[in-house]
Amino acid sequence: QNGVGWLNWSFNPDSGDTGGLLSDDWLSVVQEKADLYRGHVAAPLDVGSSGVFGVAQGYLTVRGRSTSTTAQTNNIGFTIQVVNDGPAPVNLRDLELRYWFRPGSLGPAGKISQQVDIDYAAIGGNNVKVQIGPADQHGLATLRLQFADAAGSIKPYTSSGDIAVRLHRSDWSAYDQSGNFSYRSNTNLADWDHVTLYRAGALVWGSEPPSPSPSPSPSPSPSGRGSG
Numbered sequence: 527q528n529g530v531g532w533l534n535w536s537f538n539p540d541s542g543d544t545g546g547l548l549s550d551d552w553l554s555v556v557q558e559k560a561d562l563y564r565g566h567v568a569a570p571l572d573v574g575s576s577g578v579f580g581v582a583q584g585y586l587t588v589r590g591r592s593t594s595t596t597a598q599t600n601n602i603g604f605t606i607q608v609v610n611d612g613p614a615p616v617n618l619r620d621l622e623l624r625y626w627f628r629p630g631s632l633g634p635a636g637k638i639s640q641q642v643d644i645d646y647a648a649i650g651g652n653n654v655k656v657q658i659g660p661a662d663q664h665g666l667a668t669l670r671l672q673f674a675d676a677a678g679s680i681k682p683y684t685s686s687g688d689i690a691v692r693l694h695r696s697d698w699s700a701y702d703q704s705g706n707f708s709y710r711s712n713t714n715l716a717d718w719d720h721v722t723l724y725r726a727g728a729l730v731w732g733s734e735p736p737s738p739s740p741s742p743s744p745s746p747s748p749s750g751r752g753s754g
Contacts, residue, residue: 541737558700578686584612584682588623590718593690597704601694602627605715607648607687608723610680618673618680622724625669626707626735627693629661632682638698642669648687653677658693666707666735669693707735 547559586608593603610616632638640658645650653676659668670685671689680686695701703709708720723731 530537534671542600584610584614584616586610586612586621586723587724588615588721588723588731589685589715590710590717590721591713591715592710592715593692594703594712596707598700598702600698600700601692602669602701602703602706602709603644603690603692605646605688605690606718606721607685607689607715608680609685610682613682615679615681616725618653618677618686619675620726621673622727623671624659624722624724625691626666626670626722627672627709628665628702628705629667632695633697638699641694641696643694644689645692646690648689649673649677651722654689657690664735664737665705 535753547555549556588606589609590604590606593605594601602625604719608616608618608621608623629640632640642656642658643654644654647654653674655672655674657672660665660669669691671691693701708718710718710720719732721732722729724735
């Protein structure tokens, strides 16, 4: 009523300037002070569906850069890494990366093969398993990266380190990257949402290519009788 305010902020019961919220036993709260605070504090944090307070949610992201920046090239090259922005380690063996591209013509009866080289991997090139998925009905194929048990895990708030990948044809003929869903010309390391990441088979990062809308069926020609 005299317009004099005060501040009490310390949990320390021995604080001489402000006093403390705790009693001298460091366990029990001074109820009178707690009552004064009650109308000014924020609502308690939600413990979440797990019922465990203080466990941060984890996120996996994919970052990368292109090493083959021109649309017409005899190899598709990129460097990529998985970032674990969470409080728990992530087993690499549970992850799969997919790079989406158009293989184009592979010659009569598919005589031209495609080869993938792992030029460098911080986790060890032998720990990266490569597979090329067949092209779908829209002409998009996938270059898939999986990981051996020996690849280990990504520690909390770190990355897998760089993985340098290079795809080329057996005859070194050119690809046209302009139609590749995952193609980017950026040579700076950045988030790459057109490369998809799966954990235990579930999509956890990126966007898969949209399915093209089916072509509308032609309208039937109107029938009629000719005059005779």
